[in-house]
Amino acid sequence: MAQPSTRGLPQSIDETLALLTDGGYVADRSLATVLFLSLTMQRPLFLEGEAGVGKTEIAKVLADRLGRKLIRLQCYEGLDVSSAVYEWNYAAQMIEIRMAEAAGVHDRAEMESGVFSEKYLIRRPVLEALERSVDGPPIFLIDELDRADEAFEAYLLEVLSDYQVSVPELGTIRAAEPPIVVITTNRTREIHDALKRRCLYHWVDYPDAQRELDILARKVPNANATLARQVVVFVQKLRELDLFKAPGVAETIDWATALTALGKETLDAETVSDTMGVLLKYQDDIARMEEGEGVRVLEEVRVG
Template sequence: MVNRALRAADIPTPGALAELLDAHAYLAGEGLATACFLALKMGRPLFLEGEAGVGKTELAKTLAAVLGAPLIRLQCYEGLDAAQALYDWDFARQLLHLKAAEATGATGAAEAGRLEGELYDRRFLIARPLLRALETQPSVLLVDEIDRADDEFEAFLLEVLSDFTISIPELGTVRAATPPVVVVTSNRTRDVHDALKRRCLYHWLEHPSFEREVAILRRRLPACTEALASQVAAAAGRLRAAGLVKPPGIAETLDWAEALLTLGARDLDPGLAAATLGALLKYREDQQAVLANGLLRHG
């Protein structure tokens, strides 16, 4: 259930925003809380960049919960185009409408003209994420993994974010009465153009420090003991420095700790750690290297 909408004006300081995020189990550092606060106050998109699993997408979800606004997610991928992000016409319903008109005998020239106009009525329009975000107030628009989209879509997105306006030839212009809060994320699989970054407030999201990772584990998994949280966070830190194909992010660390807890672990037992490694590492080569080099051992 969506809570009462909270306006940016209701949040006085970055610290107050950090406390609101913390109340929803997201522990934001001072830099991230400040960047997020400024994005809300200045009405600018927030561009979050960093390795996968450091909490970029989770921040957008938590921010939506804090603001009491629906989260509208546009997942980017290679080949994504404007039509898939904006709107589409419901051809099946349009065809049914035509068949219904034919059944009632509406076949004259005047009726044909009226029917043609009706086919492009708003009721036959399927709103995709960008259009839904403009029409929904308030809302949080998450443009996830923009680095996976093509350059052409990136340029189109910049145009939309510049004035929060979309032109639909058959219906006219749709303009957001209140622009959505926008969070754009990138895993940096490729460089995003400077023009888009200039439109946004930028923040690089690091892997958490040992202390913060322990706090996140205890906050998100109340059953996790201090000993287990500390040992899991220490192991994750060692793995991130081990030159793996895909080092674990905080998302994987949480999954690993939850898997260990599910099996009844109170501390990082080597046998359980090895048995649950698939929750932490997603490449066979990484798992083999970790086990061969004893990187799960603590002490």
């Protein structure tokens, strides 16, 4: 197999950090390091962490800054080969068979060679990621792998071993250049060690207060500076509570955007109560805030 193209790839950790920063992603050096090594060593990058911490965004920024195509495989329970890898265009094949019969073709081998050709092959994300591209190997995002069944995980392990797919009617389809693979998981279940061993691993944690403030400065630049600081402190304190689902960075951005749209310059109890559905996604958590926890946290924010 040909070696992956290095066109436009960062040549150092600092360049990798700059690439992410230029794409609007505020990363720490440890993430930039593992990403640089993943690109250099041609190994899939396995990103694990809570929902909303920015795992998927890394692949999007890579595709944008490297000028590569982003191919996303969104995993879910019951995902199978026909949805993830390929399937045949059965309707078009039936039309081809009927036209061949009408033309007097009755040779089975000849008919099969006609209908089982790439013309009728529908490429799903896995097979699409193995195709050659003039812009270089694509970014292949395998998103929320933990939602897929273990059987599909085992199949994916085979694909990532040699970057090839077997199509019985056509043979083996290999990637001329392996894609840049980013795998994410929210850790709703453990991924098998065999797949993890083929990857470089990084736990994407919630950012500290300063980095989250930097993120808001980039993502919601029109937010009032005082409001942005209060939002970050409030969210950081919420994550210390035993909530069913702590707010991620995505929710912080959404909340700051919503508050800015409402013309708010500081947090107050009424606004916090009215907009809590932007920040928290479970009724039990929202009820807890409305029962007094939200006011207590807000007071801590003001004191701080």
